[in-house]
Amino acid sequence: MRWMWIDKVVAYEPNRRLVAVKGVSLSEEHLHAHFAAEGALPACPVMPNSLILEGMAQTAGILVGSVHGFREKVVLAKVASAVIERDVNPGETIRYDATIERMDESGASTVGTIERFSFVDNAWAPVGRIEMMFSHLDQNRAGTEFPEENFVFGENFRTLLSGLGAIAPGAKSPH
Amino acid sequence: MESTMAKSREEIEADVRDVLVDALGVDEDDVVPTATLKGDLGAESIDYLDIVFRLEKKFSTPEKPFKIAQGELFPENLMTDPSLVEGGKVTAKGIALLKERVPHVELGSFEQDPQVTKLSGLFTVKSLCDFVQRKLG
Numbered sequence A: 001m002r003w004m005w006i007d008k009v010v011a012y013e014p015n016r017r018l019v020a021v022k023g024v025s026l027s028e029e030h031l032h033a034h035f036a037a038e039g040a041l042p043a044c045p046v047m048p049n050s051l052i053l054e055g056m057a058q059t060a061g062i063l064v065g066s067v068h069g070f071r072e073k074v075v076l077a078k079v080a081s082a083v084i085e086r087d088v089n090p091g092e093t094i095r096y097d098a099t100i101e102r103m104d105e106s107g108a109s110t111v112g113t114i115e116r117f118s119f120v121d122n123a124w125a126p127v128g129r130i131e132m133m134f135s136h137l138d139q140n141r142a143g144t145e146f147p148e149e150n151f152v153f154g155e156n157f158r159t160l161l162s163g164l165g166a167i168a169p170g171a172k173s174p175h
Numbered sequence B: 001m002e003s004t005m006a007k008s009r010e011e012i013e014a015d016v017r018d019v020l021v022d023a024l025g026v027d028e029d030d031v032v033p034t035a036t037l038k039g040d041l042g043a044e045s046i047d048y049l050d051i052v053f054r055l056e057k058k059f060s061t062p063e064k065p066f067k068i069a070q071g072e073l074f075p076e077n078l079m080t081d082p083s084l085v086e087g088g089k090v091t092a093k094g095i096a097l098l099k100e101r102v103p104h105v106e107l108g109s110f111e112q113d114p115q116v117t118k119l120s121g122l123f124t125v126k127s128l129c130d131f132v133q134r135k136l137g
Helices: A049-067 A155-163 B009-024 B045-059 B076-080 B092-101 B116-122 B125-136
Strands: A008-013 A017-023 A074-084 A093-104 A107-118 A123-136
Touching: A008 A049, A008 A155, A017 A049, A049 A074, A049 A093, A049 A107, A049 A123, A049 A155, A074 A107, A074 B009, A074 B045, A093 A123, A093 B045, A107 B045, A123 B045, B009 B045, B009 B125, B045 B125
Parallel strands: none
Antiparallel strands: A008 A017, A017 A093, A074 A123, A093 A107, A107 A123
16 A cells, blocks of 8 residues: 555544544654754654644545545645644554534535554543645536546555445445 | 624624634734735635635524535636636626625626636625625524
């Protein structure tokens, strides 16, 4: 699976809420550059906030896409607000908890909280909160046309939901 | 969700200002009645949907949901209907439809040179307040 920034869907309430987790591992190469040792400063591997945003976009995007059985091409159109107040380090788990606030034919707004689990503290702690807007490409207000094939939701995303038992494993892709 | 008491014009203006500050990330002081959403406040296409959702949330009460139908506030479908736009200009039929469907938008000099690309520039903060006030009754 490429470019997947969530490992598993752990809770799914159709049309309303989806929760996903990701384990952060030092085997992820990007952590060695973010941030590498420099001079007297030791290396400081931290999950990049941009990828935390991507994780939330995937969590909330799957939720929004599932409302219409993945027939709509759902794309992230706007990060309305993003507040990330705590680092996430290797060995910790991120939990994305996304909820649909509003939805109509042309798109949806979501709000999501982010937490991390530290095995040192043996506790979850808040990391941040992100509000997003998703657009249904074929219903876009500019009237622009896109290919019929649904290039947004491949098998990767469906596998995550089928792993939870939310959709039948091996079910035909809707496109 | 807020109280069920009827809102005054001042309260509506304050709530609309809150919505635009949150949706567009603009300074409160920039949200004046004559400011256009696109030109002055920098709204892009997805922002219009964001504004619709935030207005719905702001003005809904447990007793009376404030639901905005597609095209009720922003006439986005106008662009794609050939009987309403000809050669990049809104037709007489289109102008009549605008007056009927979006009376909160003051057309002003737009009627003399009704280029469809200028349509989104007509939406001001006042347009939104007028829309909300009319819809709340």
